[in-house]
Amino acid sequence: MTSFEHLADLQARVGEEVGVSEWITVDQQRINLFADATGDHQWIHIDAERAAKGPFGTTIAHGFLTLSLLPEMSASAFQVLDTRMGVNYGLDRVRFPAPVPSGSRLRGRFKLLKYEPLEGGAQLTVEVTMEREGSVKPVCVAESLARRYV
Numbered sequence: 001m002t003s004f005e006h007l008a009d010l011q012a013r014v015g016e017e018v019g020v021s022e023w024i025t026v027d028q029q030r031i032n033l034f035a036d037a038t039g040d041h042q043w044i045h046i047d048a049e050r051a052a053k054g055p056f057g058t059t060i061a062h063g064f065l066t067l068s069l070l071p072e073m074s075a076s077a078f079q080v081l082d083t084r085m086g087v088n089y090g091l092d093r094v095r096f097p098a099p100v101p102s103g104s105r106l107r108g109r110f111k112l113l114k115y116e117p118l119e120g121g122a123q124l125t126v127e128v129t130m131e132r133e134g135s136v137k138p139v140c141v142a143e144s145l146a147r148r149y150v
Contacts, residue, residue: 001019001076001077001078001079002018002019002077002078002079003078003079003080003081004018004078004079004080004081005081005082006080006081006082006150007080007082007083007121007122007148007150008122009080010080010112010115010122010124011115011117011122013112013115014112014113014114014115015111015112015113016111016112017109017110017111017112018077018078018110018111018112018126019074019077019078019109019110020077020107020108020109020110021072021073021074021075021076021077021107021108021109021110022073022076022107023105023106023107023133024069024072024073024105024106024107025103025104025105026061026065026066026069026100026102026103026104026105026106027102027103028048028059028102028103030061030065031045031046031059031060031061031062031065031102032046034061034062034064034065034068035062038062038064040062040064044056044059044060045059045060045061045062046059047059048102056099056101057101058101058102058103059101059102060099060100060101060102061099061100061101061102061104063096063140065100066096066100066106066130066139066140067091067094067096067140067142069106069108069130070108070128070142070144071088073106073107073108073110073128073130074108074110074126074128074144077108077109077110078110080148082150083121083148083149083150084149084150085148085149086146086147086148086149087146087147087148087149088144088145088146089123089145089146089147090145091142091143091144091145092125092142092143092145093141093142093143094140094141094142094143095140095141095142096139096140097137097138097139097140097141098132098135098137098138098139099139100132100139104132104133104139105132105133106130106131106132106133106139107130107131107133108128108129108130108131109128109129109131110126110127110128111126111127111128111129112124112125112126113125113126113127113143118147118149120149120150121147121148121149121150122147122148123145123146123147124145124146124147124148125143125144125145126143126144126146127141127142127143127144128140128141128142128143128144129141
C-alpha cells in the first residue's frame with residue numbers, strides 16, 4: 001500500500017500511478033450473493049451447468065459486481081493519512097472490456113487524473129484499471145470521483 005502523509009501531497013502526483021491493490025478472489029459464492037442482493041439472476045452468472053455450454057465456458061461475475069470491488073481495492077492500494085473521511089462522488093467512463101470468470105483474481109491500478117482543491121479537502125479523479133490475473137485485457141476501466149476531507 002502506498003501512503004501519503006497529506007492530501008495536498010497528491011497534487012504533485014497528477015498523471016501518475018498512486019497505488020496498486022491487493023488481489024481479490026471473485027468466487028462463485030460472491031457472485032451468488034451479489035445476484036441475491038441485486039435480483040440479477042441471469043444464468044450466465046449463477047447456473048454453472050448452463051454457463052459451461054455458454055460463450056465463456058463457466059459462470060462470470062456481473063459487471064456491476066466487478067465495479068463494486070472498487071472500494072475494497074482502493075482501501076488496499078493507497079491511503080492519505082491526514083484525511084478524516086472520504087465520500088464517493090460518482091463515476092465517469094465505466095467500461096467492462098473483458099469478462100471475470102468465477103474463481104478469478106483481480107486487482108486494481110490507480111492513476112490520479114485530477115486533483116481539485118475544495119474547502120476542507122479535495123476532489124480526486126482516479127482512473128482505476130482492474131486486471132485479472134493471467135489476462136492481458138483489463139476487466140474494468142473506470143474514472144472514480146472521490147471527495148476527501150482533512
